[in-house]
Each structure stands twice: as structure tokens, then as C-alpha cells.
Amino acid sequence: MAAVVPIDSKNVVCPPLGESIPFALPHAITVSLPTWRDNVGYLKGEKRVVDVMTTGYPRFFIHRSVGKLSSICESKFGLPNERCMLFPKDYIANHFRDFMIRYSPNRENPLQVRLAVWIAKTEGTPASLLVPEIELHIVLFPSDVFPLAKQFWQHVGLGIPSRSADAFLATVDLQGKVSSSANSTSQSTAHIKLDPEELNDQAPYTEGYCLPMTAESAIIAKRTIRHRIARLVSNNEVFSPPGQDELNMNAPGLGGVSEDDVFLFPSGMSAIWTAHQLCLATSPPSKSVCFGFPYTDTSKVLEKWGPGYYLFGDSSETSMRELEALLSAPEAPRILALFCEFPSNPLLRSVDLCRLRAIADRHDFPIIVDDTIGNFVNVNVLPFVDIVATSLSKIFSGAANILGGSLVLNSKGRHYSALKAKLEEIYEDIYWPEDAIHMERNSRNFVKRVHIINHNAEAVCDFLHTRMSSPGSIIKNVFYPKWQTRETYDAYKFPVPEGRGCGNFGGLVSVKFTSEKAAHAFYDALPCAKGPSLGTNFTLTCPYTILGHYWELEWAAQYGVDEDLVRISVGMEDKETLFSWFKIAFNAAAKAVDKCS
Structure with missing residues (x-):
């Protein structure tokens, strides 16, 4: 097993306001807010706080690289007084457009939302080792409704990641250099178009991890992560040392979970959003149940997509009885799915999953549990639920330099066949290859x-x-x-x-x-x-x-x-x-x- 990453106090003891945590890391996913007043100032948008923020949590803060690329896209494709959001696939762009139109401030005059596509060839840049081209779906909208657009970015977690933005910017930069040197000699142009062998020597590593940044490495990394998760949720087995996880990849753990039941996502919230979309696609539209105090964006997903939800916010015995009473009433509502955390954030309360399972089976709806706080090592929740959703950005990674999420299907659950068939139909692997390589490296000593x-x-x-x-x-x-x-x-x-x-x-x-x-x-x-x-x-x-x-x-x-x-x-x-x-x-x-x- 890889050695545990040492703690460097220079990087983790409270940096100045607005600096990244860890300090000076370009893709850090948290930001220093050293005082209570700073946190309030951030929420209120105070200039003294916002202006010094070098980064932030990527669903709440538009990374500088993403912002730079957005400005380029607005100049290239936009009309006056338009802004844009950037997504890796057309289906996400379409969901975003539908969201903007559905929540238009003036329902009688829906927002004008335009879509554009920009595909950049990566030849001549380090990203060519990962992908031959980068697909960018640009959605343009009136600039005065940017706060509404930001809600989708935050709730769904499917915007382009910062490393992808950097890779796209590199292609834009290269094209600019080629264009500016069009009248130069062919020798200078050839110098700009890097040789693949030169790239293999000069650009295969990043952020000091000594990992090969290649398409093949990304495929292995994703499969290794999925296999690692499957083994952990199956039997809590401590997996093999690095380099040996690839062996016997198809062998399930003692609990019967294989890597084919594990699906990766670019963030934990995109996993939860997809779980909800999956339920909407496999059952008649109806309200969900949120059992326990909800994470803010989970509640917004249940509220803004589909018919809404019933909240049993304190997850107490009283809440359990109220849920049973609701479902036992003469005209009991149909339930789409039940969402809960184990344990809950931030009060660390645990719900009786066996009892919820019995209720769900009586009334025929699936249970989705977010085990991010409990994590794969500490809690054994999969046997009692239909889907486990996890933010891999947290302790699975630990390094605070990457986002990621996963869904695990319970292969023995009563809803497994329907959920698996539909998920395989709608699922697209959009986890940026470089992100997956970092996630695999980070999680080796999980x-x-x-x-x-x-x-x-x-x-x-x-x-x-x-x-x-x-x-x-x-x-x-x-x-x-x-x-x-x-x-x-x-x-x-x-x-x-x-x-x-x-x-x-x-x-x-x-x-x-x-x-x-x-x-x-x-x-x-x-x-x-x-x-x-x-x-x-x-x-x-x-x-x-x-x-x-x-x-x-x-x-x-x-x-x-x-x-x-x-x-x-x-x-x-x-x-x-x-x-x-x-x-x-x-x-x-x-x-x-x-x-x-």
C-alpha cells in the first residue's frame, strides 16, 4: 500500500483570507475563510472577501480557468449582454436550457437561451495524450439572470471541471500562436506543433504525483476506482497495493458487488442528481421523501426537478411514525424514492435503515443513501438500500484537489433490474480523464x-x-x-x-x-x-x-x-x-x- 501522504503544516494551517487550501494549489477545492465575519462576508458578497478569493468549492465558485474560458466563449459566440455556462456534453446543456426556461422570471415571456458547440483538437498540447479533442457545449443567456444559471451549476455539479478548462485554454492559446505566426517560416510553426515523443518526455506528469497522463492510464484509473469501491462496499476488504488492484478485476467481493455496479461521476452532487433522474425515469412522477435534515443541494434537487418532496427533518422516532402514518392513510401518496444520509450532516444522526427498508418494500419505492460522512470503510449500508451515492471529493480523495462522485447499485435489491437497465441506457462517462487519474492516486491509501x-x-x-x-x-x-x-x-x-x-x-x-x-x-x-x-x-x-x-x-x-x-x-x-x-x-x-x- 502507498505510504500515507504526510501532513505539511505550511499548506494546511490556516492561510490568509481567499487563498486556496491547500495553499497555492491551482485546482484546490476549498478556500480559506479564517474568521466568522469572513464567512458572512462571503455569503453577502462583500467586496473585501470576494475580490481576494483565488478559488472556492467548484460548485459554488466559478474556477478562474473556467471563468476565463467562459469570457472567451462569450466574445466568440455571444451577443451583447449575454453570459454563458459551459458543459462537457449536449444532454447537460439541454437540461440546463430546460431549467432556465422553466424558471424564467417572467413565465409568459420565457428566457431566450441559445446553444453553441466548440470542438477543439488537442494535437500539439499535453491534453493530446488524454483525448484527441475536447467537446465544449456553450449555453448563452441574458446576463441579468446569471444567479439563476448559477443555481443549476451548484445543484447539479455537471459543469466543466477546471483541468478540462485548462486543457481547452491550451488549445486556444496554441491556435492563437499559430495564427499570429502565419506569415513566419514553417520552421517556427513546426516548433509550436509539439512532437508526440517530446510530449511523452516533457508533459506526462502533473502536480508532483508522477502519474502518466495518458488515455490508457485514465481507463485503468477509472476501472481501478470502480473495483476499489466494489470491494470495499462488498466486504470492507483492504485492497491490494498500488499496481495490483487491476488483478482479478471482475471478481466480486464477498457481498456480490462487481465493478459493473459502480458508476463514476464528476462530483458527488452529479451522482445524487443522476440518482433522482434515474428514479424519475423508472417510476411514475411523484414526490420523494427526504428523511433527516438534508444537505442543501440534495433538497434543491428534489424540489426543483420533479413534483417535490416530503421532509422529515429530524429523523426521530416521531418522524418515523409520521412517515408510516402518511403512507398508511386511506389516500396515501405514491412515493418516488426515499433519500437519506448515514450519518447525517451536520448533526451525525443515524437512521434505522432496516425499518426504512421494510417501509419501502411495503410501498414499493427505492432507497438512496448518501454515505459520504460514514464512508465505505466505516459503515455497511448497501445491503439495506438500493443505491449508495458518495462524494469521492471528500475522504476517498482526501487531498482537496479533485471532485468526484459515485453511485453503487445493490445487485440484490428488488429494484436492481429496472435501475441498472435504465442507468446503463442513460449513463455517459464524462469524468475528465486527468481528474480520474488523480482520484485513483489519492485513494490508494484511503x-x-x-x-x-x-x-x-x-x-x-x-x-x-x-x-x-x-x-x-x-x-x-x-x-x-x-x-x-x-x-x-x-x-x-x-x-x-x-x-x-x-x-x-x-x-x-x-x-x-x-x-x-x-x-x-x-x-x-x-x-x-x-x-x-x-x-x-x-x-x-x-x-x-x-x-x-x-x-x-x-x-x-x-x-x-x-x-x-x-x-x-x-x-x-x-x-x-x-x-x-x-x-x-x-x-x-x-x-x-x-x-x-
Whole structure:
């Protein structure tokens, strides 16, 4: 197995406002928001925050390379006062156009949305080793409805990735050089058109990973990822060392899952969106059920595509009975599908999947579970559901430099045949080859990293939980599967490997404070990296409710997701470093509260 990626404190201890995390990484997927005020400023669009942001989470922030390519496309194809969004395939562009028209501000005068296609040959650029050409689908719309367009980009997660944009920009740059040198000698033109053998020597590696960036490598990487996931969800087996995963690729794990039941996507949200589209395509249109507090974009997908959803937001016994009552009524509605998380984000509550399975079987609908927080190593959810959706961008990758997602179908589920047939019909592999190569490399030591993070997170939570119990504590509650719905979580987690000394509770914890003052001071003083996302190899913290629900704080609070919640994704740092960080933050919060008393 590959060695665990070392922690470099220069890259992960809180960079300045707006810098990428990890620092100076061109395709980093999170950004530094060091203070509570910075997070609020980001949500409000304050100039002091937005203007210094070098990057951001790619579904929420248009990467600089994507923005540059969009500007070129607007100049080349657009009319005055038009902007555009860029997608890798025509079917996504069509979904986007339909979305824009359906949600036109003036329904009686639908938006004028235009489509264009630009196909660039990659010959002469490093991308030629990956693909012979890059397909770009450009959707143009009035510039004043860009916020509406941004909703699709965020909810669906199917826009072009930043590495693809860089590759396309390289072809544009090359064409510009060739055009500008049209009157030059043939010798200078030949210098621009790089020889393939020269490319093999000079451009096969990127970001220091020493991975060959070729089409063949991408095919192997995608198959390896799928096989890796299949083996993990089947029997939690620790896979072979790098280079040996390709052996016996078609052999399923003990649970019967093969790589043919694993489908890859460019982001976790695109996997969830596709799961919902799949249900809409295999059943009559009807509302879904969201059981438990929903991730913000999951709820928007269920709301904006199809007839909507029923929300049972606290996933309690009361919610379970309310669901059963709804479905047992004389005129009970038909349910399209049930969506839930295991455990939930951010309160780390677990739902009784066996009980939900029984309800779903009685009323004939599939269950889709998002196991991103629990992950393939810690929880065993596939036997109880029809589809497992996972954001591979999180702990499966860990490096915060790549997006990715997956769907796994339960081959023993009652809906398997219909779901598999339709998914194979509609599925297109649009995972950018370079992204897949990075994801495969990042995930080689996934199992080992998860066990380290499990151990660290439990130690940090014990530290915080002990202080919660002390007189006059500033901590009101610590949310972690060790204490939240513990019996339910234990029923679905994989056995803890002997000698691990921890409970496989995962790396995520949320803390509720006795006052906003304490929460703000704790967050501001914590020396670790601070920004959106989770599941990173390094500790990453955010004010979750502010980032996810700033415009609906009262709604979130009714489900226990309070404004002062701080979510901590614990990383792989040594425990002494972690304890020192949290002592600093705890003391700063206590001092801030004392000053106000």
C-alpha cells in the first residue's frame, strides 16, 4: 500500500483570507475563510472577501480557468449582454436550457437561451495524450439572470471541471500562436506543433504525483476506482497495493458487488442528481421523501426537478411514525424514492435503515443513501438500500484537489433490474480523464487514512465532550456518532479492526456553543485550516449553518441546526498538535464569554 501522504503544516494551517487550501494549489477545492465575519462576508458578497478569493468549492465558485474560458466563449459566440455556462456534453446543456426556461422570471415571456458547440483538437498540447479533442457545449443567456444559471451549476455539479478548462485554454492559446505566426517560416510553426515523443518526455506528469497522463492510464484509473469501491462496499476488504488492484478485476467481493455496479461521476452532487433522474425515469412522477435534515443541494434537487418532496427533518422516532402514518392513510401518496444520509450532516444522526427498508418494500419505492460522512470503510449500508451515492471529493480523495462522485447499485435489491437497465441506457462517462487519474492516486491509501482519522477524531471528541461536562462550560453539545443515536450507528458499522483502539465513528464532529460569542471566538482562534468541504487529510473547520443555510437560518434551527454550529472535519495531524489547537480555541472562547459576563 502507498505510504500515507504526510501532513505539511505550511499548506494546511490556516492561510490568509481567499487563498486556496491547500495553499497555492491551482485546482484546490476549498478556500480559506479564517474568521466568522469572513464567512458572512462571503455569503453577502462583500467586496473585501470576494475580490481576494483565488478559488472556492467548484460548485459554488466559478474556477478562474473556467471563468476565463467562459469570457472567451462569450466574445466568440455571444451577443451583447449575454453570459454563458459551459458543459462537457449536449444532454447537460439541454437540461440546463430546460431549467432556465422553466424558471424564467417572467413565465409568459420565457428566457431566450441559445446553444453553441466548440470542438477543439488537442494535437500539439499535453491534453493530446488524454483525448484527441475536447467537446465544449456553450449555453448563452441574458446576463441579468446569471444567479439563476448559477443555481443549476451548484445543484447539479455537471459543469466543466477546471483541468478540462485548462486543457481547452491550451488549445486556444496554441491556435492563437499559430495564427499570429502565419506569415513566419514553417520552421517556427513546426516548433509550436509539439512532437508526440517530446510530449511523452516533457508533459506526462502533473502536480508532483508522477502519474502518466495518458488515455490508457485514465481507463485503468477509472476501472481501478470502480473495483476499489466494489470491494470495499462488498466486504470492507483492504485492497491490494498500488499496481495490483487491476488483478482479478471482475471478481466480486464477498457481498456480490462487481465493478459493473459502480458508476463514476464528476462530483458527488452529479451522482445524487443522476440518482433522482434515474428514479424519475423508472417510476411514475411523484414526490420523494427526504428523511433527516438534508444537505442543501440534495433538497434543491428534489424540489426543483420533479413534483417535490416530503421532509422529515429530524429523523426521530416521531418522524418515523409520521412517515408510516402518511403512507398508511386511506389516500396515501405514491412515493418516488426515499433519500437519506448515514450519518447525517451536520448533526451525525443515524437512521434505522432496516425499518426504512421494510417501509419501502411495503410501498414499493427505492432507497438512496448518501454515505459520504460514514464512508465505505466505516459503515455497511448497501445491503439495506438500493443505491449508495458518495462524494469521492471528500475522504476517498482526501487531498482537496479533485471532485468526484459515485453511485453503487445493490445487485440484490428488488429494484436492481429496472435501475441498472435504465442507468446503463442513460449513463455517459464524462469524468475528465486527468481528474480520474488523480482520484485513483489519492485513494490508494484511503483505508489507512480513514483509520488514522477515526482515531484522531474520537480523541478530539473525547477532549471536547469532557469539557462540555465541566461547570460553566461554553460547549452546549458535541455531535458525533459515539453519542448521537449510538445504538443505530453501531448496528450498521463495520467491525472495528483488532488493535485499532477506536470505534469507527468517522472524522466529522459538530459543536454547539452556549452563545454566539463563544462560537465566533472559538472559530476565529482555531489555528487549523478553515473553509468549506470536509473529509480532508488535514483538519478543516467551518461554521456549517452559516455557509449552508445563511438565508434560511430560522428554518434550519427548527431541526436543531443552529446558527452557532461549528463543524470540524478532523485530519491526520499528530494528536499533540490537534489538542494544542483545540485548547487555544477553547480558552479563547471562554475568555470572550468571561468578558461579556
